[in-house]
Amino acid sequence: MNNNNLPGLAKLPLSEFETHRKNFFTKMADNSVAFFSAASEVTRSNDTEFAFCQNKNFYYLTGFNEPDALLVLIKREAQEQAILFSLPKDKSHEIWHGRRVGQEKACQTYGFDQCFTLAEKNDLVSQYLNGTGQVYFAFNEAQLSHQIFTYLAQVRASVRQGVKAPTQLNDASPIIDDLRLIKSSYEIELMRQVNYISCLAHQRAMQKTSAGLFEYQIENEILHEFTRHGARYAAYATIVAGGDNANILHYTDNSESLNDNDLLLIDAGGELSGYAADITRTFPINGKFSTPQKALYQLVLDAKTQVISAIRPGITFAKLNEIANECLTKGLFDLAILSGDLAELVKNKACKKYFIHGLGHWLGLDVHDVGDYHNNDKKEQLRDFIPGMVLTIEPGLYMPLDDMDIEEQWRGIGIRIEDNIVVTSNGCENLTASCPETITDIETLMAK
Ligand code: GLY
Numbered sequence: 350m351n352n353n354n355l356p357g358l359a360k361l362p363l364s365e366f367e368t369h370r371k372n373f374f375t376k377m378a379d380n381s382v383a384f385f386s387a388a389s390e391v392t393r394s395n396d397t398e399f400a401f402c403q404n405k406n407f408y409y410l411t412g413f414n415e416p417d418a419l420l421v422l423i424k425r426e427a428q429e430q431a432i433l434f435s436l437p438k439d440k441s442h443e444i445w446h447g448r449r450v451g452q453e454k455a456c457q458t459y460g461f462d463q464c465f466t467l468a469e470k471n472d473l474v475s476q477y478l479n480g481t482g483q484v485y486f487a488f489n490e491a492q493l494s495h496q497i498f499t500y501l502a503q504v505r506a507s508v509r510q511g512v513k514a515p516t517q518l519n520d521a522s523p524i525i526d527d528l529r530l531i532k533s534s535y536e537i538e539l540m541r542q543v544n545y546i547s548c549l550a551h552q553r554a555m556q557k558t559s560a561g562l563f564e565y566q567i568e569n570e571i572l573h574e575f576t577r578h579g580a581r582y583a584a585y586a587t588i589v590a591g592g593d594n595a596n597i598l599h600y601t602d603n604s605e606s607l608n609d610n611d612l613l614l615i616d617a618g619g620e621l622s623g624y625a626a627d628i629t630r631t632f633p634i635n636g637k638f639s640t641p642q643k644a645l646y647q648l649v650l651d652a653k654t655q656v657i658s659a660i661r662p663g664i665t666f667a668k669l670n671e672i673a674n675e676c677l678t679k680g681l682f683d684l685a686i687l688s689g690d691l692a693e694l695v696k697n698k699a700c701k702k703y704f705i706h707g708l709g710h711w712l713g714l715d716v717h718d719v720g721d722y723h724n725n726d727k728k729e730q731l732r733d734f735i736p737g738m739v740l741t742i743e744p745g746l747y748m749p750l751d752d753m754d755i756e757e758q759w760r761g762i763g764i765r766i767e768d769n770i771v772v773t774s775n776g777c778e779n780l781t782a783s784c785p786e787t788i789t790d791i792e793t794l795m796a797k
């Protein structure tokens with residue numbers, strides 16, 4: 350990698366994408382075909398587009414980063430074939446809009462068995478469907494579903510010529526979601542790297558912050574640090590929320606100026622080769638926590654530390670929620686923000702009045718990554734963690750400025766601390782460990 354001291358990976362080897370396809374093939378019935386569609390460009394205005402973001406299932410199975418392509422997986426008589434349809438080489442188009450891989454190079458570089466242009470798709474897909482028993486595609490992808498039904502109608506229209514149309518449609522999502530949920534050692538190394546880069550960005554933000562700057566100026570410091578280390582894009586819209594803005598959970602305006610005595614909440618993660626980091630830090634704009642800020646911050650930090658130290662195979666989000674609830678509810682009781690019978694408060698999860706979102710979520714190619722949170726057969730039970738799962742832990746406390754039920758000293762404070770955790774065979778690894786989080790470490794860094 351460039352400009353940092355990370356060992357060079359920053360990209361999955363081709364063999365990883367082949368393994369992902371192999372794993373999907375093993376889940377397919379014999380005599381079946383699966384379809385995965387690339388994303389299309391999205392118009393921002395008139396003839397300008399947003400930065401292209403590949404469909405993550407398609408990327409997981411191919412590593413191929415062009416729009417409008419289609420991956421077809423065919424399993425027949427124990428033979429497996431991966432076929433790509435993609436945009437053709439086109440000199441004049443490429444002069445205006447950028448290079449295309451083309452079919453020859455796609456086969457050589459990405460390990461597909463056959464590659465064709467999009468123009469060849471209609472005829473060939475109809476041939477693939479003829480005589481096939483089952484079809485797989487993601488039912489939640491409207492455009493792809495529409496395309497598949499069109500193909501199926503075409504095939505059915507030819508039954509009098511002896512063509513046999515598939516009769517069973519299967520949702521590919523639960524299968525691929527389950528595969529994506531468990532990360533390989535390569536994927537974990539990429540996520541380690543994107544966390545390391547994102548931690549550098551959070552440190553830069555702490556060092557560059559001072560009253561009078563605008564939130565978007567700190568956002569820019571973060572993006573600058575991401576790109577300096579090879580993470581070209583943020584994994585999601587960066588949140589830079591000064592003071593009471595932190596009480597808006599998905600605040601992305603980032604348009605206001607920073608006030609001397611407020612906290613600043615930053616929720617920002619880079620994306621590296623498609624894989625996301627999702628990290629939050631909260632720190633004082635003037636570099637010194639006030640007494641009430643310190644009390645609430647330490648409480649959130651204690652909750653995060655207790656939860657993470659319990660993570661190991663076999664634990665569930667339900668158990669982690671119990672730990673977070675017990676810690677936060679007791680702490681709020683000790684600060685006299687909650688009052689009453691402590692046992693009743695814990696039983697009623699009283700902290701949820703101020704901890705208003707979930708404790709965490711899966712993380713991977715998507716920031717809120719795919720994967721069932723429940724045991725597949727019993728939806729009422731949260732599933733046991735197993736090695737290779739990656740998740741966030743992100744307790745928070747939110748005390749809006751206009752909440753007249755709380756003492757004035759707490760109002761306008763919003764705190765979240767968010768780390769990214771891999772479940773390992775005997776516990777867990779905190780990928781976010783290099784990001785300052787203790788009051789002393791933050792104040793020391795900001796004093797430099
Ligand atoms: N950045 C979104 C989240 O923390 O879930």
Ligand code: MN
Pocket residue numbers: 627710741743767
């Ligand atoms: Mn998160």
Ligand code: MN
Pocket residue numbers: 616617627628629767
């Ligand atoms: Mn986040």
